[in-house]
Amino acid sequence: MTTATTNGTTTTTTAIKNPKKTNLLDHNSIKHLLDETVTEIVTSRGYKEDVRMSNVRLLIGAIIIVIALFAQFYNKKFPENRNFLIGCIVLYVLFNGILQLIVYTKEKNAFLFTYPPAGSAYNSTGLMVSSKLPRFSDMYTLTIASADPKSISAKPTVEFTKSVTKWFAKDGVLVEGLFWKDVESLINDYANEKKRK
Template identity: 80%
Template sequence: MQEKKQKPKKTNVLDHSSIKHLLDESITEIVKSKGYTEDVRLSNIRLLLGTVIIVIALFAQFYNKKFPENRNFLIGCIALYPSLFYGILQFITYTKEKNAILFTYPPEGSFNSTGLVVSSKLPRFSDMYTLTIASADPQSISAKPPVELTKTVTKWFTKDGVLVEGLLWKDVEGLINDYAKEKKSK
């Protein structure tokens, strides 16, 4: 049986956000292939809050009374949306997500009781991509210090915008291994 040839991943090297998106996607695939399962609880909470916001907007739009009579109801809906629910979404983004591209559970069969938070940064007008791997629960006794890799994206892409997955894989795998190493105390 012949193996299906995978199409190379390509991006527009002049588009900063498409470069970051392709790198983030590829890194997520690499981390998952190392036995880490994605933890989607935070995403589910955000989706639930978004659904509640949409339901509030639908109630405000289709309330059975016309404008002057439903004024207080509309004011209540408007107050709920930006102040409460949108505020909660922003709080989650600011305190929990930050630059995270992936939250994981610990690998199956591992003695580690905490998963990973994989974060990335690619500042605008810069070619320096920073990848950070940290514990999903920094307060845990099994939490390890975060590890970080900063490298120019030109090392992972050809001039035509094709991702050299082998080089990226090697760097990400090395960072995961650095995180997994036990720190020796003196």
């Protein structure tokens, strides 16, 4: 809300939040918007985003780029730089393999990792939030799991699968109230789950 006074007249305006809109014919755009909104919801519940994994991926990606640049701009011509190029190719393949291993084993479909919520017990874990929206399907699956599944305080994974048509108007505007309600309900389900024996 903004209040302005001009020539003795007070005007009050209320800032209207821009609606979130997407192209309903673009599968990636829909998933991206829903994932971004889930991130907002989870962080609003006191979970702070853990960016360590993405930082590691960025670092490995930067190393790969540097290796490629060295191979491209090395100051000797081909026959003389043969061994150097072979070394660069081996390093390039090695670091790409490490990057793919991290994505395959750690991240899977996850788009958000968090620390435990502020004020929680010291042995609680953060969240790993992942989603799926198969191509040519309207069924969006949201999964919340423990960021450290081997921890003694890890809780069972919870998920829901719903049609995206329940959350979008015909013009592509996200009906945030409905989506927030569903996601918060899933977060509550996770928080209330008991550790399996």
